[in-house]
Amino acid sequence: MARLIKTEKEVEGRYEETWVVVEEDVLDQWPAGPLTVVGQAVERKDGLERARGEAPYTADLKLPGMLHAAVLRSPHARANVKRLDLEPARRSLGVRAVVGPGDVHVLTDEPRYPGQPVAAVAADTFRQAREAVKLIEVEWEELEPLLDPDEAVARGELVEEPRRFERGDLERGLAKADVVVEAEYRTQTLLHNCMETHQSICRWHGDRKLDVFISTQFIWGVRERLADQLGLDPDDVRVVCEFMGGGFGSKNGPGDYTYIGAELAKRTGRPVKCALTRREESLATGNRNATIQRLVAGAKADGTLTALGGEYVNAVGWSGFSPMTGGPMQYLYACDNVRVVEHGARLNAPPNAAFRAPGFVEGTFGLECLLDELAARLDLDPLELRRRNHLDADPEGRSYSSKNLMECYRLAEEHWARRDTVRARSEGSWQRGVGLASQVWFGGGGPPSYAWVRVGADGRAVVVTAMQDIGTGTRTAMAQIAAEELGLPLDRVEVALGDSARGPYASISAGSSTLPSMGPAVRSAAADAARQILELAAQRFDKEQRVLSLKDEHVVASDGGSWPLGSVCELLGDGQVLGKGARGPNPTGMRVLTFGVQVAEVAVDVETGEVRVERVAAIHDVGRIVNPLGARSQVEGGIVQAIGHTLSEERLLDPETGTVLTQTLDAYRMPTIADVPEIVAEFVDVPDQHLTNLGSKGLGEPPIIPTAAAIANAIRDATGADVRSLPVTREELLRALREARERVGAVPA
Amino acid sequence: MGATLLETLRGELGLSGTKIACGEGHCGACTVLLDGVPVLSCITLVHTVGEREVTTIEGLREHPLVRSFVRADALQCGFCTPGQIVSAAALVGAVPEPSREEIRHHMAGNICRCGAYPRIEEAILTWRD
Numbered sequence A: 001m002a003r004l005i006k007t008e009k010e011v012e013g014r015y016e017e018t019w020v021v022v023e024e025d026v027l028d029q030w031p032a033g034p035l036t037v038v039g040q041a042v043e044r045k046d047g048l049e050r051a052r053g054e055a056p057y058t059a060d061l062k063l064p065g066m067l068h069a070a071v072l073r074s075p076h077a078r079a080n081v082k083r084l085d086l087e088p089a090r091r092s093l094g095v096r097a098v099v100g101p102g103d104v105h106v107l108t109d110e111p112r113y114p115g116q117p118v119a120a121v122a123a124d125t126f127r128q129a130r131e132a133v134k135l136i137e138v139e140w141e142e143l144e145p146l147l148d149p150d151e152a153v154a155r156g157e158l159v160e161e162p163r164r165f166e167r168g169d170l171e172r173g174l175a176k177a178d179v180v181v182e183a184e185y186r187t188q189t190l191l192h193n194c195m196e197t198h199q200s201i202c203r204w205h206g207d208r209k210l211d212v213f214i215s216t217q218f219i220w221g222v223r224e225r226l227a228d229q230l231g232l233d234p235d236d237v238r239v240v241c242e243f244m245g246g247g248f249g250s251k252n253g254p255g256d257y258t259y260i261g262a263e264l265a266k267r268t269g270r271p272v273k274c275a276l277t278r279r280e281e282s283l284a285t286g287n288r289n290a291t292i293q294r295l296v297a298g299a300k301a302d303g304t305l306t307a308l309g310g311e312y313v314n315a316v317g318w319s320g321f322s323p324m325t326g327g328p329m330q331y332l333y334a335c336d337n338v339r340v341v342e343h344g345a346r347l348n349a350p351p352n353a354a355f356r357a358p359g360f361v362e363g364t365f366g367l368e369c370l371l372d373e374l375a376a377r378l379d380l381d382p383l384e385l386r387r388r389n390h391l392d393a394d395p396e397g398r399s400y401s402s403k404n405l406m407e408c409y410r411l412a413e414e415h416w417a418r419r420d421t422v423r424a425r426s427e428g429s430w431q432r433g434v435g436l437a438s439q440v441w442f443g444g445g446g447p448p449s450y451a452w453v454r455v456g457a458d459g460r461a462v463v464v465t466a467m468q469d470i471g472t473g474t475r476t477a478m479a480q481i482a483a484e485e486l487g488l489p490l491d492r493v494e495v496a497l498g499d500s501a502r503g504p505y506a507s508i509s510a511g512s513s514t515l516p517s518m519g520p521a522v523r524s525a526a527a528d529a530a531r532q533i534l535e536l537a538a539q540r541f542d543k544e545q546r547v548l549s550l551k552d553e554h555v556v557a558s559d560g561g562s563w564p565l566g567s568v569c570e571l572l573g574d575g576q577v578l579g580k581g582a583r584g585p586n587p588t589g590m591r592v593l594t595f596g597v598q599v600a601e602v603a604v605d606v607e608t609g610e611v612r613v614e615r616v617a618a619i620h621d622v623g624r625i626v627n628p629l630g631a632r633s634q635v636e637g638g639i640v641q642a643i644g645h646t647l648s649e650e651r652l653l654d655p656e657t658g659t660v661l662t663q664t665l666d667a668y669r670m671p672t673i674a675d676v677p678e679i680v681a682e683f684v685d686v687p688d689q690h691l692t693n694l695g696s697k698g699l700g701e702p703p704i705i706p707t708a709a710a711i712a713n714a715i716r717d718a719t720g721a722d723v724r725s726l727p728v729t730r731e732e733l734l735r736a737l738r739e740a741r742e743r744v745g746a747v748p749a
Numbered sequence B: 001m002g003a004t005l006l007e008t009l010r011g012e013l014g015l016s017g018t019k020i021a022c023g024e025g026h027c028g029a030c031t032v033l034l035d036g037v038p039v040l041s042c043i044t045l046v047h048t049v050g051e052r053e054v055t056t057i058e059g060l061r062e063h064p065l066v067r068s069f070v071r072a073d074a075l076q077c078g079f080c081t082p083g084q085i086v087s088a089a090a091l092v093g094a095v096p097e098p099s100r101e102e103i104r105h106h107m108a109g110n111i112c113r114c115g116a117y118p119r120i121e122e123a124i125l126t127w128r129d
């Protein structure tokens, strides 16, 4: 039954209280542990298609008569257009339409960040469009950009009101402490750099119906936003994304390119593809914003935390949102006195966008490094310090839907115990050490989300829902869940997703919410289909329905008897069994969080400042694991990205002009296969009893959160150096080593 | 400027298995083989190919590496994967049992933003299983 309830919805760490229509979640959870299909390691359902180069990504689509767009983007961080002449572009070879400021709401003659779109061209080929863009004449009035985040905060240039969180009294907590540590941490701006650049194709049918093929993480959201902006009926906007080449949080909306493409398509009456180049991708598709974190922690001699304080500056960019960089400080430890303030600085720099656990990745680096600096001062084991301050109950009065962080710590012991052997392998200038860091994040998902399951006379099932698979193995996990419920082998279940015209509303693939939001809906749709099949079987075989169940492609009666599923399904003829399912509500008054801990081993060359990560062990608590093979890949991928975040990646701005210096993949250095350490992935794998009929939380983000701090703490363990700024370049490491030596030198004998 | 090999493959010939991710020789997504030797098709002008045989992922669909990539879960979004497989095919063509070091050396030009590297290494180590 559909009910109207008030529930909390969390996306990327932001909570909203809203009224939602939900259907009751009547199914009991499956027993814990691996089942017949769910919990088994299975290959990706679309693996072959992707590996063979057959999967049609947006980048591969060609529609009849399709034109290509190129965009003129501001080369300046802050400027006004004094004169703009689009005529030379209009006259250029192959050009079909040119638009400028005033024609599309995202085009401006007052750009406030480098890469902001000013004008655009549609032509027969991309080369022609790009050549025409070069012919556009612009006279710029350059203005001085605001680039310093601290200055922006001082001047009140903010993208939103500062977020403040307070529990207890920080000053009193500090007064009670035996030891106080204070430090400033900095993290850099990072680029998503999805391999498939942001792009879409817009095609109009008349002037009221629009098809959009787009590389996106949120089919339904793109539909909503476009309909809203273009004044269309949402049902007249069809959004399609069958395969997409990575998003990591940056593809949650239509993007400027889709609005531009829609207008050019309208003007030309032809489909228009607007695909960003790698250089545009580095400018205008969002980023993980840089942060400055001024932190303080106080503790008793036994390690009990008495105070935690954080003043955070998020260098957001011209627009975007101020992430919860103080979230880990708020959620991770038992401490009576906590104060967090987050400022979102508005700068003349490209806007940020959600990037795999925004805020928490940056904030965990600061907090977990600070904890280890505290452990060093207290001469306490870092793992012991974390256990001592474990938060057993949520201090804001909610209970946890499930929390197995202590179990994560227990599983980490074995990796932590390698410390002495690792250190003993230090040799000459190469020093080795081990560090750890804890993880907390959201990842519970929420309603609404819907799925249908269709079973035909051939006894095969198709899951239909307008969700997207962003590369996380969603198709496979959904098929596993439906197969489990229907008693089918995995190859008898297909998943039809990726098209808003085909299936019901599906939630965003962001915030580690795909599995916890969609999985329960798919299960309840499959259960609805199973119930109907059993209704038919009860009549066909003259049994009471309550004794029947589906297992191994058979209808099985508990009081004896078993019939092949086909013998029921074949009766359908052209008929179909249609199951429908919805995501039930989140448990009221409970906090749904994911937890984990990672242990990193590093080797540091104290002469050159080179750092090698040799091993990372990751233990995460995300409820039930649906596909252990895919889950391991998520963990490994998160850690690989995190190693890039920690050691090599940085988007650099020219400090004078604010232009982006790192627009190519040789300048912006992402990890290669040669940079990958041994990675061990472990899971607590206990279903969250309070969360949905599935008990699974999301895993997309947790693995990227603690890695940087674990590496930095391992560097401290190896060398005594306090690394406080990312990336850990050789300069930063040599600076920290020098400081450590001076500190030792300053200690009276 | 003349057309690149990549433009010809994806555009004129409609072979979209070869991907473009940077277009300037920095990522390996567009890797194809010329007489068995891996090249970046986005920075190879098509007129320079001459008589050499071009092998794209379309020509390697039955290569055991395709199965081993899926088996080892060596792909996530899959956008870099055709390029990875083409590079790997050149490697195992020359060295049928590559060591981890050889794999890391040979494959370092193929970027995978999803970070499937540990699985890619595994897939290449076990390609004949």
Ligand code: FES
Pocket: B019, B020, B021, B022, B023, B024, B025, B026, B027, B028, B029, B030, B031, B040, B041, B042, B043
């Ligand atoms: S697309 Fe050719 S190297 Fe990146």
Ligand code: FES
Pocket: A195, A245, A246, A471, B074, B075, B076, B077, B078, B079, B080, B081, B111, B112, B113, B114, B115, B116
């Ligand atoms: S699988 Fe996504 S980039 Fe490699």
